[in-house]
Amino acid sequence: MILLRIALRNLGRAKTRTVLSIISIAVGVFVVLVSKGFIDGIMDQMYDGTIRFASGHIRIVHDQYPAKEQLLSLHYTVDDDLLLDLDEVPGLVAVSPRLRFGGLVSREATTQSVRITAIDGQREEAMSGMSRFLVGRWMLPGTREVVAGGAFLDKAGLVVGDRITVVFNTAFGAMRGITFEIVGSLESGFVMLDHDSLFMDLNLAQELLEIPGEVTEITLLAGQIDAVEGLLSTVEALVPTGTSAIPWYAHSEMVEYLVVWDSVYIFMYLIIVGLSTFVVINTMIMVINERTREIGMLSALGLSPGQVLRMFLWEGGIIGITGAVIGAIPGSLLLLIGERTGLELYDPASLDAQYFMTPKLYPTFSTSILTYVMILAVLVTLFAVWLPSRTAAKLEPSVALRRNG
Amino acid sequence: MAGILTKLAFRNLWRQRRRTILTCLALAFGIYMVIILDSFVGGMTEMAGRNIVQLQTGDVQIQAHAYVDDPTDRSLDHVFAYSDFTDDLRQLDQVSAMTPRLSFAAELHNGMDDYHVRAMGVDPLTDPDVFTTQQYLAGQWLEPGQQQVVVGARVAQLLDLTVSDYVILLTRTANNAFQALDLEVVGILDTPHPEVNLAVYVPLDMAQTSLGLDQAITSLHMTVSGSAKSAYEAISSVVEQQNSTALGAYTWEQAAEDFMVMAQSSRAIHSMLLSMLILIAIVGVVNAILLGAMERTREIGVLKAMGMSEREVTQEFVTEAFGIGFVGSAAGVLLALLTNWFLVEYGINPYGDMDLGAGIPLRGHLYGVWNWTIIAGAFMVGILASVLAGIVPAIRAAGKSPIWALRQ
Amino acid sequence: MKRLVLLMLLLVCNSGSAIAETAEQIMKMVEANVYYGEAYMESDMTIRSGRREMTKTMSIWVQGQNALAEFTNPADRGTKYLKLEDEMWIFFPDAEDLVLISGHMLRQGFMGSDMSYEDMMTTEKLSELYDLELESQEDLDGRPTWVIGATAKEGVDVSYAIRKMWIDQEYHISVREELYAVSGRLLKVSRVEEIDQIAGRNYPVTVVTEDALRRDSSTTLRILHIDFDIDVADGLFSLESLQR
Incomplete structure (x- = not known):
């Protein structure tokens, strides 16, 4: 001392x-x-x-989907039965199904295109924690409610509480138009989420698009990013043929x-x-x-x-x-x-x-x-x-x- | 006296050469890294910019405002006949090359699958004057008037196409009638620009005939020489003379706004990191000089006892600090100049054959850039920081009585 | 000599009674058969696309350039399409506003079928849009037909620059039609699978359309009921009636 x-x-x-x-x-x-x-x-x-909004740590899609993704095609889907199997995989902290499709918002004889993502609220929250960006509230299951990107609402001169008519094609190409109430807006700062995007309930969307039980993708989040490699083989063994499990690093050229x-x-x-x-x-x-x-x-x-x-x-x-x-x-x-x-x-x-x-x-x-x-x-x-x-x-x-x- | 002081200062630096070298080294390393990293980042931005110019826009392009305002507009509603411009543009000294392009939306069918692409009618003869597309070509380039197509690598991959396959390009003519062209794949393009790899190229004349467009194009691309600004202004005035309010001249920066935004924000982050680097380098140098001066308080006493004035003592110390600053900065700058010369002349290929993407054309040989502001600035800051660091302890010590200084 | 010439002429006329028809005349007969001032029909449409198949049923009222279609199958029940001259309005039972379909959307598939809205809603007569030429006579499924080539008239906006039609010589119905791109590449083929006598007219009641560029894609349109003699209620073809 x-x-x-x-x-x-x-x-x-x-x-x-x-x-x-x-x-x-x-x-x-x-x-x-x-x-x-x-x-x-x-x-x-x-x-x-x-990772949270696009690729997940692992994303499960139809083999043909990546080539058609740009078009928001509904022809190459994944069965959401897979969710139950995936829930059993240890090491996954989130399993979130998404159904993405394109639509038009019609207002007074003008139309504006939007990307629509249908989600399972709870599962998506675990995946992307989007609630932190939410102003207003999430749509309730089974109701005709949507959450819209904040920048999209601003551009269209809309506010939470307004009603909008969304026109989209079902998986069979039938055109459908439905009026929704806007119950929340997303203020994330991410251009991808705030501009031109709408979120709706998955079950509702599956019903409206005439593809019950189908989603365009299932995104998975591992507890640790290092665990992805190990989980990939487990997940690959679960997915049916014709379906791919794509790790985050192979998601896109952006990554x-x-x-x-x-x-x-x-x-x-x-x-x-x-x-x-x-x-x-x-x-x-x-x-x-x-x-x-x-x-x-x-x-x-x-x-x-x-x-x-x-x-x-x-x-x-x-x-x-x-x-x-x-x-x-x-x-x-x-x-x-x-x-x-x-x-x-x-x-x-x-x-x-x-x-x-x-x-x-x-x-x-x-x-x-x-x-x-x-x-x-x-x-x-x-x-x-x-x-x-x-x-x-x-x-x-x-x-x-x-x-x- | 000044001469003696300088001599004294340099003798002292030499006597303490280990300290001098270490201090100079810290300074030199900091300056070297700032210059090289800046060159590297500048080179990356420039490379991406160059890829945009050489593969997508040219230096200046003329096109309808409508297409720039709404990049998703793939209609043929805003085509123009470029023969109106060519003569006037050829008169301009600044325009060294030009080539027309016709961009249209299409579906490419391979008999099994189809894929939505941006199709581009290009003039096989003049396109290489402005664009370097051909450098990335596997197979043959297009021939005028032929039923041929060159496809981007990504399209080729998605539709499983190889050279000499046949594809059907489905599109709409200017009159909205369906047009389906049977084309032979003559080449595959694997460029550093992801958007190009998602496009398909066909001979312009064939496209114009097939789409029912007589000589009309969607954009005219030019390579300019000399000042980009004056060239842009000259081209703009040619467009204005034609009285076509729908058309405008756009510099590549204006045409590739997305990229410029990305470049700007990554530049902001890099400046932040560089300033952190500069901060720690300055602390290193200032510390070394302060410690060096303090170490020699006794010496100051001796100097003063020998009859040196306070001013002279201060001057001597500042000269030493300047010496360190100068040598360190000069060494850093010289080393950086040498390295950067290599980077600028020969470049490096940091990413190998990795395919980068998402609209950021980065892949390719990376070259450094000469950013003289940063080089001169780093040199000055290095010297300035050293001198300032030398002044403070020198004044303090110089003010003390010789006895005090000696007793330390 | 004169008699001989007359005889020959007669012979020619007799033996070639069909050939003597011009393409325009033939089309007039076809159009007289198929086009109508006013009509009400009930039909269904089966769309096959890959592994998916779906049938839609609808009631259609037509009067001149205007048409109103109301879907009756469960999935689309209540959806109404109103064509007023060049505009297309859609009423969705679940939407509070009417939707106006713009030009580029009009060119897309009609309710996901291989027919485009343009195909469905073109009420102009083909002879007004195309230059017609009688190319030959062929036997199709054992029945004699005229083969007529149609080339779009200069400056006319049509989806298919070239059409080729096989007109049944007895029924005066286009029993097979091929739709081509400007380049002459085949894009779509439609064929009549069933012809019925309705109110004294021969009318194609089952038509199958296939996309020549996509595999496993076809649309079958069947007319279940047709009535040419109807009273169109006042204001049926109006936005107000659409929302009722």
């Missing part, structure tokens, strides 16, 4: 040195934390959007693009981590080198090299933890505030619906990353202290004392 006391006294004595070390660590932690928060924010947003984009960000992140580490180590080396004389003195006073090393490690540990905490506070605050408000990236009106990107960037704050960054910072500091002090502690006191310090 005496070593800890010496360490503390040393830190207090050389205030500027201590402050500079702490600053380098704090800025390092801040920079790494914020970069990671932003990178994860944008990637999560894109992956998450794609492949995301993977590449991700690797670019990871590269930049690694460079930021590398430079931060370098700066911390560099600073610590300079600080210790400056104190070679002091080490000689301590050795001359009878401290063993091991004791000197430990004393320095105490110092390093204290500096590391202090710096990590000081860097983590503004970093976390920035991310937490960013998570709420978001940063505007572009004008929402100008982007095509194919991108699962919101016009605002929401950085993410995660305690596990915070912990990891802080632990990393302390470890790097300890390493940075250990490296020069080990050599210094081994020096003969006379040599160390003679060093210019």
